[in-house]
Amino acid sequence: MRLDELDRHIVARLLQDGRASYAQIGDKVGLSAPAVKRRVDRLRADGVINGFSAVVDPAALGWTTEAFIEIFCTGATSPEEISSSVRVHPEVVAAYTISGDASALVHVRARDIQHLEQVLERLRREDNITATKTSIVLSRLIGRPTDAPSPEPVTGQ
Amino acid sequence: MRLDELDRHIVARLLQDGRASYAQIGDKVGLSAPAVKRRVDRLRADGVINGFSAVVDPAALGWTTEAFIEIFCTGATSPEEISSSVRVHPEVVAAYTISGDASALVHVRARDIQHLEQVLERLRREDNITATKTSIVLSRLIGRPTDAPSPEPVTGQ
DNA sequence: AGTGAAATGAACACACC
DNA sequence: GGTGTGTTCATTTCACT
Numbered sequence: 367m368r369l370d371e372l373d374r375h376i377v378a379r380l381l382q383d384g385r386a387s388y389a390q391i392g393d394k395v396g397l398s399a400p401a402v403k404r405r406v407d408r409l410r411a412d413g414v415i416n417g418f419s420a421v422v423d424p425a426a427l428g429w430t431t432e433a434f435i436e437i438f439c440t441g442a443t444s445p446e447e448i449s450s451s452v453r454v455h456p457e458v459v460a461a462y463t464i465s466g467d468a469s470a471l472v473h474v475r476a477r478d479i480q481h482l483e484q485v486l487e488r489l490r491r492e493d494n495i496t497a498t499k500t501s502i503v504l505s506r507l508i509g510r511p512t513d514a515p516s517p518e519p520v521t522g523q
Numbered sequence: 524m525r526l527d528e529l530d531r532h533i534v535a536r537l538l539q540d541g542r543a544s545y546a547q548i549g550d551k552v553g554l555s556a557p558a559v560k561r562r563v564d565r566l567r568a569d570g571v572i573n574g575f576s577a578v579v580d581p582a583a584l585g586w587t588t589e590a591f592i593e594i595f596c597t598g599a600t601s602p603e604e605i606s607s608s609v610r611v612h613p614e615v616v617a618a619y620t621i622s623g624d625a626s627a628l629v630h631v632r633a634r635d636i637q638h639l640e641q642v643l644e645r646l647r648r649e650d651n652i653t654a655t656k657t658s659i660v661l662s663r664l665i666g667r668p669t670d671a672p673s674p675e676p677v678t679g680q
Numbered sequence: 681a682g683t684g685a686a687a688t689g690a691a692c693a694c695a696c697c
Numbered sequence: 698g699g700t701g702t703g704t705t706c707a708t709t710t711c712a713c714t
Contacts, residue, residue: 369584377579384541384575387690398699403691414583418541419576422534426571427526427674434591434621434628449664456673461665464591464658471591471658501621501628507606508618516613517584544707555683556707 367412372397374517376405377414381517384418429475431482432503435489436468443469443494451492457485468499524569529554531674533562534571538674541575586632588639589660592646593625600626600651608649614642625656 369377375395379386388399388406395402409415424432439448445463448470452461460473472489476482482502489495526534532552536543545556545563552559566572581589596605602620605627609618617630629646633639639659646652 367583374584377577377584380577381579382574382576384577389690399690400692400700401698404698412583413580415577415579417578419539419578420534420537420541420572421574421576422538422572422674423570426524426569427531427534432619434619445662445664453665458665459667460663462589462591462663463661465661466656466658468658470664471660499623501623501625503628504620504622505602506617506619507602507627508610508615510616517579546707557684557709558682560708561681 367414369409369414373405373409373414376402377409377517380406380415380418384420424475428477431476431478432506433474433476433482434501434503435472435474435486436499436501437470437472437489437495438467438497438499439469439494440496445470447494451494452489455485455488457481524571526566526571530562530566530571533559534566535674537563537572537575541577581632585634588633588635589663590631590633590639591658591660592629592631592643593656593658594627594629594646594652595624595654595656596626596651597653602627604651608651609646612642612645614638 372395376391379391379394383390388402391397392399392402397405406415424430437448437452448463449461452458452470452472455474457474457476458472459475462471463469464471474482474485476485479502482500486498486500490498529552533548536548536551545559548554549556549559554562563572567574581587594605594609605620606618609615609627609629612631614631614633615629616632619628620626621628631639631642633642636659639657643655643657647655
């Protein structure tokens with residue numbers, strides 16, 4: 367499934383304003399509203415667009431503390447096992463297996479430092495997990511709405 | 524500014540479906556559509572909700588490679604300097620100053636490994652940056668739509 | 681703060697060019 | 698891909714509690 371320029375343009379607009387009407391988008395990209403809807407429906411069916419969401423300030427909801435935790439696991443722990451050890455903790459907002467020394471990198475949000483400490487204790491109690499290495503976020507320098515990329519992959523120069 | 528239960532409920536619904544109508548939300552939370560709209564307007568004015576966005580699959584847009592890069596800087600480089608060194612690179616989707624050895628942690632998306640290498644070269648050419656340590660993402664285990672937290676901070680147990 | 685009603689405008693599903 | 702139309706539904710504003 368290939369995306370043309372119009373598709374990318376529509377995705378760009380929806381990243382910027384997920385509640386834009388089809389007519390509004392159509393004005394910007396040069397299509398009629400029904401044509402935009404047809405393309406958005408197709409983009410959703412193809413899994414390019416997976417839904418819509420509000421962009422919320424975590425601090426305003428009481429999540430003022432954030433950390434990245436490197437997870438070290440026993441011998442040959444599978445990604446699935448890591449995933450299930452980690453996903454039971456609701457404070458985990460993202461987790462990745464990565465190259466390098468650690469088995470996984472986990473992005474955590476907590477109410478405060480005390481809460482973060484509790485999360486760490488709970489993670490370290492998991493059977494697979496032998497060690498953790500925590501980097502507390504001091505400040506967010508950059509963060510696009512959804513950590514989303516721009517719709518146009520930059521061609522290498 | 525404090526949020527009551529209804530506000531959190533509304534935010535939860537908008538995180539799940541950013542295009543939900545006010546009437547739909549009202550049905551779930553027990554309010555009329557105008558009442559929901561007034562609260563959403565207030566949440567936006569207060570900066571709790573910063574906008575709406577589509578949830579897009581980066582791979583479908585051609586961004587198949589992802590990495591976390593620890594950035595090491597000269598002596599006393601300020602967060603602002605790091606930020607400006609890093610934000611000029613469009614492949615950077617997020618960046619944080621963190622505790623620990625590194626000065627900052629940068630989340631990067633690239634088209635492929637070759638492209639990632641180019642990003643690394645460009646980053647290392649920045650004056651402030653003395654070294655980088657890259658962890659390539661092998662697989663995403665968990666990733667809530669927007670790396671957003673749930674609207675209810677979990678109380679420590 | 682909330683509701684309810686009325687007017688405007690968007691969405692949707694058609695058939696059609 | 699663009700129009701047209703008609704129906705349904707959402708948004709918005711206002712009066713009122």
